[in-house]
Amino acid sequence: MLLKLIKYENNAIGRVLIPVYAFVLLVAVVNRLSLDLCKSDSSLILVFDFLFSFTCLVAIVMFLIVCINRFISNFVGSEGYLMFTLPTSTYNLILSKLFTTIIWAIIGFADFILSLIIISLNKSSGLTLKLLVDTIKSTTDYLYYNLEKINQNPRFVLIMTFLYIFLYILFFIIHIYMSVAVGTQFPRHKIIFGLTYFFSYFLIFNLIVFIGAYLIFDVPMSYSIGSNYYMMIESLDKLEEVASIYNPHLIGTIIVGNVIYVISFILEFFGVNKIFHNKLNLE
Numbered sequence: 001m002l003l004k005l006i007k008y009e010n011n012a013i014g015r016v017l018i019p020v021y022a023f024v025l026l027v028a029v030v031n032r033l034s035l036d037l038c039k040s041d042s043s044l045i046l047v048f049d050f051l052f053s054f055t056c057l058v059a060i061v062m063f064l065i066v067c068i069n070r071f072i073s074n075f076v077g078s079e080g081y082l083m084f085t086l087p088t089s090t091y092n093l094i095l096s097k098l099f100t101t102i103i104w105a106i107i108g109f110a111d112f113i114l115s116l117i118i119i120s121l122n123k124s125s126g127l128t129l130k131l132l133v134d135t136i137k138s139t140t141d142y143l144y145y146n147l148e149k150i151n152q153n154p155r156f157v158l159i160m161t162f163l164y165i166f167l168y169i170l171f172f173i174i175h176i177y178m179s180v181a182v183g184t185q186f187p188r189h190k191i192i193f194g195l196t197y198f199f200s201y202f203l204i205f206n207l208i209v210f211i212g213a214y215l216i217f218d219v220p221m222s223y224s225i226g227s228n229y230y231m232m233i234e235s236l237d238k239l240e241e242v243a244s245i246y247n248p249h250l251i252g253t254i255i256v257g258n259v260i261y262v263i264s265f266i267l268e269f270f271g272v273n274k275i276f277h278n279k280l281n282l283e
Contacts, residue, residue: 001088005096006103009070013104016066020059021111027055028115035119052119056112063108067101071177075276076184090277094177094269101173157251164254167261171268175201178268181275205264212256213249 034048074097086093120132144154175198183194 001086002092002096005086005088005092006099009096009100010103013066013070013100017063017104017108020062021108024052024055024059024111024115025118027052028118032119032121052115056115059108059111063104067097067104067173068176068180071097072180076180090273094272094276097177098170098173102169105169152251160251160254160258164258164261167258167265171261171265174265174268174272177272181272185275205260209253209257209260212260213253216252216256218252 031048031052034045075093117132143158147154147157179194179198179201182197183190186193
């Protein structure tokens with residue numbers, strides 16, 4: 001039954017997001033062509049760059065709106081009465097939404113990376129696919145070297161990093177579901193209560209991560225993962241700076257964050273299931 005629910009949900013979301021993702025690729029192709037046809041007009045190239053950035057932003061917003069709206073309409077709206085008559089558990093209903101959202105998030109990320117590759121590959125500037133692959137390989141090699149210098153296992157650190165990103169996505173999705181579920185428990189001002197829970201829980205969550213990292217790995221309370229990754233993005237053209245971002249403080253915070261993400265995901269998943277299992281406050 002879970003697979004049938006996922007298939008149905010994929011079809012419903014795909015009808016909206018496939019054209020959106022296809023349009024992002026189309027804009028990337030147009031942007032790429034503009035680099036060849038408008039070499040002497042830098043202002044026009046900037047316009048196409050802005051158009052691509054704006055299109056990506058719209059795609060992200062559309063993804064969030066579609067996935068959240070599907071959850072709300074199926075669990076809180078009029079479709080909720082039909083949804084809860086299906087011969088399956090509330091767990092499966094929630095998991096179908098969760099898995100489908102993750103699938104389309106991965107497709108969206110792949111679409112974005114492919115768009116960047118289309119725009120970036122330019123023989124006239126010397127950037128080819130082979131050079132791109134070689135650059136990624138050299139960055140990885142330098143990262144391994146830097147991590148070994150600070151007595152860290154490179155594979156472990158990279159696994160923890162990718163796990164951190166994946167768990168963050170899982171946590172973010174289930175946190176949105178939980179915020180919606182909390183909002184439904186109030187007869188009035190549901191949106192206000194849902195948003196209050198959403199932001200207050202995030203603040204408490206970050207505080208717990210910082211305290212845990214401080215107590216376990218002696219990470220300063222002022223340390224910020226976000227600022228370090230921002231520095232990494234800003235220095236992508238300097239391999240030694242990218243690699244040096246990884247330090248014991250960052251690694252310790254990532255490990256603590258992963259543990260807290262898992263605990264929070266479990267708690268909120270069961271919280272959402274508990275609330276909707278009772279089928280309360282359907283509109």
